[in-house]
Amino acid sequence: MELQRLDKIIASTGRWSRREAKELVRRGLVTVDGAAAGSVEEKFDPEEAEIAVNGEAIGYRRYTWIMLNKPAGVLSATEDGRGKTVLDLLPRELQKRELFPVGRLDKDTEGLLLLTNEGVLAHALLSPKRHVDKVYYARAAGRLTEEDCLAFAAGLSLEDGLRCLPAKLEILSAGEESEARVTLREGKFHQVKRMLAARGKPVVYLERIQMGTLPLDRGLSRGAFRFLTEEEVAELRALV
Numbered sequence: 001m002e003l004q005r006l007d008k009i010i011a012s013t014g015r016w017s018r019r020e021a022k023e024l025v026r027r028g029l030v031t032v033d034g035a036a037a038g039s040v041e042e043k044f045d046p047e048e049a050e051i052a053v054n055g056e057a058i059g060y061r062r063y064t065w066i067m068l069n070k071p072a073g074v075l076s077a078t079e080d081g082r083g084k085t086v087l088d089l090l091p092r093e094l095q096k097r098e099l100f101p102v103g104r105l106d107k108d109t110e111g112l113l114l115l116t117n118e119g120v121l122a123h124a125l126l127s128p129k130r131h132v133d134k135v136y137y138a139r140a141a142g143r144l145t146e147e148d149c150l151a152f153a154a155g156l157s158l159e160d161g162l163r164c165l166p167a168k169l170e171i172l173s174a175g176e177e178s179e180a181r182v183t184l185r186e187g188k189f190h191q192v193k194r195m196l197a198a199r200g201k202p203v204v205y206l207e208r209i210q211m212g213t214l215p216l217d218r219g220l221s222r223g224a225f226r227f228l229t230e231e232e233v234a235e236l237r238a239l240v
Contacts, residue, residue, distance in 0.1 A: 006030070007040035009051060013058050014096035029054045063118035064097050065228040065236075066090070069220040070113040070208075076104040086113060089223050102126065102211075103134075103187055111136075111208035112216040115225075124240035125212070131165075131185040132239050135210035136192050137172075142201035144171045144178040152182075156195050162188060164195060177204065212239045 010021035022040045024030050030037040031052045046060045075085045078100050087095050102114040102122045116122050125132050152169035165186050172179040182192050193203045209216050213235050
């Protein structure tokens with residue numbers, strides 16, 4: 001990896017600004033490979049150098065990948081004057097890392113949402129050409145039937161002209177309110193809701209439970225997050 005200025009490396013963690021990094025170095029609180037840093041202008045390979053502030057490794061990551069269990073009522077956006085966004089659920093140091101959602105969930109939809117600052121992989125995961133599966137748990141008003149499953153598998157045509165790719169509808173329970181697992185290979189606006197509404201069974205609750213091979217971590221409470229492991233990021237790369 002190319003060499004970077006020390007203040008840039010420290011600031012990339014989101015915990016300090018470049019000005020604060022300069023002050024930390026001046027106070028002798030920054031070490032590189034065990035020796036006190038002399039200047040923020042010095043350059044290092046951030047993936048090779050052992051950089052610490054006040055004895056604690058800064059934990060440099062070239063790219064950040066986060067799994068968020070999105071709650072209802074929060075917008076899948078980086079900023080929006082209409083209400084709280086998913087970035088507002090993160091601590092301040094992570095909000096500084098220029099993260100953005102990988103795709104969107106409706107304001108009232110819950111579940112798995114990935115956040116990252118790695119644009120190339122994020123866009124590849126969303127590309128219609130890649131057909132990365134997105135899996136949802138849905139509750140719908142009305143009794144789902146095998147005819148609905150066949151219609152999803154054939155590819156629905158919606159009233160507004162959208163021709164949906166073949167999708168998978170698995171009925172988990174059927175009654176006045178049905179439960180289902182829906183797998184899409186694309187991600188159009190409100191697509192699950194529009195498809196079920198087209199079958200006369202409007203959605204009353206929707207949760208994304210998987211993206212590609214990555215399931216929602218059920219250990220995360222609503223609104224909680226964790227970093228993806230290196231293995232999980234590698235699996236996402238393998239999809240595209």
